[in-house]
Amino acid sequence: MHAQQMQDARERLASGEAADDLDVDPYVSLHQLCLQPPTDMITTSTDEVKLMGGLSQNGRPAELVRVKKNGKAISLATGQPIEDYDEESKDGPIRVKRSMSQQLEDEEEIMRSMARRKKNATPEELAPKKCKEPGCNKEFKRPCDLTKHEKTHSRPWKCPFTTCKYHEYGWPTEKEMDRHVNDKHSSAPAMYECHFKPCPYKSKRESNCKQHMEKAHGWTYVRTKTNGKKGDSVKGSSSAQPTPAMGNLPTPSSDHTNPIMTPPEDMMIGSHLDFPMYPSHEQFQADLFGVPSLHDDIQLEFSPEDLTPEELSSPLERGTPSTDAGQFNAFQELTPEFTGQFEDIYGAHVQLPTPPNNFFNKEFSANFATMGQDLCAPLNGNQPHFSPSGQGSAMLYTPTSMADLDEGFIDEFAVNGQIGEDFPLFPTGGLDKSMELDPTVFGTMPPSLAAGFTQPSSQDFMDYTTVDWSGDFATFPEQH
DNA sequence: AACTCTGTTGTT
DNA sequence: AACAACAGAGT
Numbered sequence: 305m306h307a308q309q310m311q312d313a314r315e316r317l318a319s320g321e322a323a324d325d326l327d328v329d330p331y332v333s334l335h336q337l338c339l340q341p342p343t344d345m346i347t348t349s350t351d352e353v354k355l356m357g358g359l360s361q362n363g364r365p366a367e368l369v370r371v372k373k374n375g376k377a378i379s380l381a382t383g384q385p386i387e388d389y390d391e392e393s394k395d396g397p398i399r400v401k402r403s404m405s406q407q408l409e410d411e412e413e414i415m416r417s418m419a420r421r422k423k424n425a426t427p428e429e430l431a432p433k434k435c436k437e438p439g440c441n442k443e444f445k446r447p448c449d450l451t452k453h454e455k456t457h458s459r460p461w462k463c464p465f466t467t468c469k470y471h472e473y474g475w476p477t478e479k480e481m482d483r484h485v486n487d488k489h490s491s492a493p494a495m496y497e498c499h500f501k502p503c504p505y506k507s508k509r510e511s512n513c514k515q516h517m518e519k520a521h522g523w524t525y526v527r528t529k530t531n532g533k534k535g536d537s538v539k540g541s542s543s544a545q546p547t548p549a550m551g552n553l554p555t556p557s558s559d560h561t562n563p564i565m566t567p568p569e570d571m572m573i574g575s576h577l578d579f580p581m582y583p584s585h586e587q588f589q590a591d592l593f594g595v596p597s598l599h600d601d602i603q604l605e606f607s608p609e610d611l612t613p614e615e616l617s618s619p620l621e622r623g624t625p626s627t628d629a630g631q632f633n634a635f636q637e638l639t640p641e642f643t644g645q646f647e648d649i650y651g652a653h654v655q656l657p658t659p660p661n662n663f664f665n666k667e668f669s670a671n672f673a674t675m676g677q678d679l680c681a682p683l684n685g686n687q688p689h690f691s692p693s694g695q696g697s698a699m700l701y702t703p704t705s706m707a708d709l710d711e712g713f714i715d716e717f718a719v720n721g722q723i724g725e726d727f728p729l730f731p732t733g734g735l736d737k738s739m740e741l742d743p744t745v746f747g748t749m750p751p752s753l754a755a756g757f758t759q760p761s762s763q764d765f766m767d768y769t770t771v772d773w774s775g776d777f778a779t780f781p782e783q784h
Numbered sequence: 785a786a787c788t789c790t791g792t793t794g795t796t
Numbered sequence: 797a798a799c800a801a802c803a804g805a806g807t
Contacts, residue, residue, distance in 0.1 A: 442803090444803085444804090445804090446785085446804090446805090447785080448785045448786070449803075449804075449805090451785075451786090452785095452786090452802085452803080453802080453803075456801080456802065456803095476801085476802080477787095479787090479788085480800095480801080480802090487799095487800095507798085507799085508799095509799080509800085511789090511790080511791095512798070512799065512800090514790095515798085515799095516797090516798080519797085520797095
């Protein structure tokens with residue numbers, strides 16, 4: 305190696321540059337640097353050569369230093385004395401760690417710095433976040449509250465029923481849209497009954513039912529959260545009964561066999577819930593494949609609208625290629641239920657929040673509309689887009705878990721002796737093409753999404769091609 | 785920052 | 797009075 309090359313290598317090493325692009329073997333060069341230094345760097349036999357510093361240690365690139373007997377260190381790269389070479393660095397060839405006191409000091413300084421930053425937050429940072437919507441001057445302390453508020457302007461969640469005013473107007477949140485669909489478009493809306501028999505009051509909204517019981521019956525309920533502005537634990541007369549934790553109850557049933565789901569009386573005194581939480585395996589199969597109904601709690605989402613008015617012209621016409629993502633998402637939305645139920649099959653001990661209902665009941669049309677919306681997931685610049693909550697719930701099927709499936713179950717999905725055909729969640733007949741299965745759905749799954757899946761994929765899981773879906777759509781309700 | 789629950793207030 | 801909308805605040 306030429307002396308100039310050696311010098312270059314030393315300089316580059318000393319400057320912290322990666323050695324792998326050196327035209328010399330970095331190991332050899334370092335070795336040579338130490339063992340065969342140029343004459344101007346020759347150390348005495350009593351000197352030590354050490355690697356010192358590093359970005360994480362002293363903020364500078366690590367460098368080789370020659371430590372003389374007198375305790376002074378000289379940089380091999382620059383030949384200059386190292387001012388901050390101290391006794392501590394002598395403890396080993398590489399200074400791995402700072403003293404605890406040093407670290408504590410640093411951490412304290414960081415905390416002080418953070419505190420200062422907080423304390424010295426710019427007025428802009430501290431200022432309430434103002435809504436930019438023309439004519440709206442609302443302000444919010446938290447950015448996320450502003451974000452939420454802004455949804456009340458954009459109202460991205462559109463009712464799937466084209467004749468519904470909320471098809472155009474939309475809803476700020478998915479929850480509100482779901483509630484609306486339950487209120488206005490469900491053939492068997494979930495209902496909440498007044499607990500004070502024989503009061504006939506019942507409401508589609510839990511909050512209103514609560515409000516009713518409070519106002520009409522002087523009822524007090526124990527909040528599940530303490531975010532009320534007034535003292536929550538004590539409210540109203542002391543004789544008032546505590547409220548069952550309705551929020552923790554299963555979703556009110558829309559099952560036609562039990563359209564009214566009211567917590568049993570014992571819940572009034574806060575007893576634990578003893579709803580059947582698990583469907584039996586047999587029941588699940590029956591529900592899924594035999595008895596027509598859709599699990600009520602399958603929250604198949606509509607999607608926030610980033611669509612053109614044309615795309616919004618019909619809830620079932622939001623197809624376009626965006627259905628790729630949407631379809632996948634629709635499956636995702638199904639998966640918590642399926643996976644949850646199959647957890648039972650697998651023997652996992654995961655409680656389901658709600659007993660399953662039938663799969664294809666009359667309500668299915670409304671639910672299906674949701675699915676359709678979901679199918680036609682919103683577009684962001686024509687890019688496939690997944691609805692907000694869908695993203696976090698990618699299911700994980702594993703070959704192992706698939707293998708564990710009951711044979712009879714598999715048989716249910718075998719079509720023409722085949723398992724593993726595409727999985728058309730939605731009918732193709734009588735529907736616009738948005739409902740059609742796009743073969744690219746899974747094949748071109750974005751890596752970020754595919755990452756959450758293992759094979760066999762969902763389409764291997766079921767095949768609904770034998771199901772006649774069109775009937776439900778033929779009678780798609782148009783209530784409002 | 786999203787989700788959730790709740791209280792308040794506007795509307796029907 | 798009941799319903800609906802949405803903001804505040806905790807998780």
